[in-house]
Amino acid sequence: MAFRTSSAPRAALLYGGLVCLLYALIPSLTFPGPPLDVVEGFAWGRELALGYTKHPPMQAWLLEMTYRLTGGHHIGGYWLSALCAALAYLFIWQLARRLGLSPWQAFWAVVLTSVTFYFTLPMPEFNPNVLQIPVWAGMMLFFHRALEKGRLLDWIVLGALAAFGLYTKYFVLLLIGTIGLHTLIFADARRHFLSAGPWLCALVCAALLVPHILWLLETDFLTFHYAAARSNPAISFLDHIFNPLNFLAAQIGNHVGLFLVVLAGLGWGGMRTFRSGLRQSVRALPAQGDRFLLWFAFMPLAVVLAASAVTGNEFEHMWGMPMFLLSGTFAVRFLALPECWPYPRRAFAAAVAIQTIFLALLVGQAVLEPHWKNKQTRIHYPGRDIASHLASVWTSQTGTDLAYIAGDMWAAANATIYVPDRPAMFYLHDARLSPWIDMEDVQNRGLMIVWDGDNERPDDEILLFYPDAVRGGRKSFPYRSSAGIPEEIVNWLIIPPGEVALQPASCISAGSDCLETDEKDR
Numbered sequence: 001m002a003f004r005t006s007s008a009p010r011a012a013l014l015y016g017g018l019v020c021l022l023y024a025l026i027p028s029l030t031f032p033g034p035p036l037d038v039v040e041g042f043a044w045g046r047e048l049a050l051g052y053t054k055h056p057p058m059q060a061w062l063l064e065m066t067y068r069l070t071g072g073h074h075i076g077g078y079w080l081s082a083l084c085a086a087l088a089y090l091f092i093w094q095l096a097r098r099l100g101l102s103p104w105q106a107f108w109a110v111v112l113t114s115v116t117f118y119f120t121l122p123m124p125e126f127n128p129n130v131l132q133i134p135v136w137a138g139m140m141l142f143f144h145r146a147l148e149k150g151r152l153l154d155w156i157v158l159g160a161l162a163a164f165g166l167y168t169k170y171f172v173l174l175l176i177g178t179i180g181l182h183t184l185i186f187a188d189a190r191r192h193f194l195s196a197g198p199w200l201c202a203l204v205c206a207a208l209l210v211p212h213i214l215w216l217l218e219t220d221f222l223t224f225h226y227a228a229a230r231s232n233p234a235i236s237f238l239d240h241i242f243n244p245l246n247f248l249a250a251q252i253g254n255h256v257g258l259f260l261v262v263l264a265g266l267g268w269g270g271m272r273t274f275r276s277g278l279r280q281s282v283r284a285l286p287a288q289g290d291r292f293l294l295w296f297a298f299m300p301l302a303v304v305l306a307a308s309a310v311t312g313n314e315f316e317h318m319w320g321m322p323m324f325l326l327s328g329t330f331a332v333r334f335l336a337l338p339e340c341w342p343y344p345r346r347a348f349a350a351a352v353a354i355q356t357i358f359l360a361l362l363v364g365q366a367v368l369e370p371h372w373k374n375k376q377t378r379i380h381y382p383g384r385d386i387a388s389h390l391a392s393v394w395t396s397q398t399g400t401d402l403a404y405i406a407g408d409m410w411a412a413a414n415a416t417i418y419v420p421d422r423p424a425m426f427y428l429h430d431a432r433l434s435p436w437i438d439m440e441d442v443q444n445r446g447l448m449i450v451w452d453g454d455n456e457r458p459d460d461e462i463l464l465f466y467p468d469a470v471r472g473g474r475k476s477f478p479y480r481s482s483a484g485i486p487e488e489i490v491n492w493l494i495i496p497p498g499e500v501a502l503q504p505a506s507c508i509s510a511g512s513d514c515l516e517t518d519e520k521d522r
Contacts, residue, residue, distance in 0.1 A: 099289030234312020265347030
């Protein structure tokens, strides 16, 4: 773009700020209820534990903070996601400048990154993947600062960010390993081992992780079991080929928006002269940051693909969410943008159009999707109505406030958000999966078991404790949409104080204390 260099930071701030604001405002104004991962996070966050069944605690802690700040509203998750994207854009801008890119090149690095899929439609669902985005961007930035200047403060911040990342999701170990390998391999980075910086970085990270490590030891590494379960093992030899290629194809698909913006800037005429202009422009650009850029743009992906090829495991596509924060910077540097663009204004118009389409899709999810799908959807779930009814049933039959609710993640977690006294979620009635539950207190106060659907009996996990259980009540609730969505059927069963099964029925009938062994077997 033929504008003054001084206007580039202002343009980046305006573009990034407006995009983030819209991705927070639109779901706040149109989504009737929160998505699945946000509901789950609110349920965990109520406990303020040092870890949870599926993830380390940071996402849940932050959601709980917004819950309390907003007086029990669920919109905090959308704003947390927007804040994550905003911080990531800031760090990407700063890193691009440090790698030798001009202000307008840094602007385009932000714009091209923003149109990759992970920064669009998935953003309102604030989860550990979204929270990793600013962590990865910040760690790369402060690692580069530490290598260049060697200041202890940069190493300390890097260690703190690494700990924050591990409190978010263990997948950040991939970036920590990438940083460590970079430091070991390259001589100009390796010389820092003779200084206090890397060792202080490791010490800060380890010290901050001590509480969580102690929690892991107390819970038999509970979150690791979930991580292992989510990585589907190979079934045949073909999985060693198909699964890494499938992951790679999904990540390429994530970049379709970036490809479209690049092509829009080239136009048909620009595509003919692109190759010759590219050679000259790339040679003219500074190469000081190329090695760093290439390493962090591709090494994490290479490790995941290699691990999938060796083990045959199928990795979740969304795990790639924080891995491509340098895609826009890479495109700008090695495609010589915007110098090789005959039509930079068209490129920007394409970026705005892509953002508009995805923002319109968010509105469509909230308003139109129930009409053309005509099936139950998460964000239209009548969680508040269901929770209010369950609480009133419990109070009318027991004369007390509902303190504990057992069931699967969706049915039980919604009640913990909307019941005024916020009962604790006794996840699947399993003490090992809910280590925050005080078993003596739940026996003294009783609990309510809840499940969705038209089944007379609860889920199999609940039947382990109550083999003869049948529902004590049933009610249908309309979804929060004018569309003809089938009503949600909710079932419940009240377990009064003194009758809560603290062990599986098989253990009780055998007259033995087999709870711990049984849980480990499962």
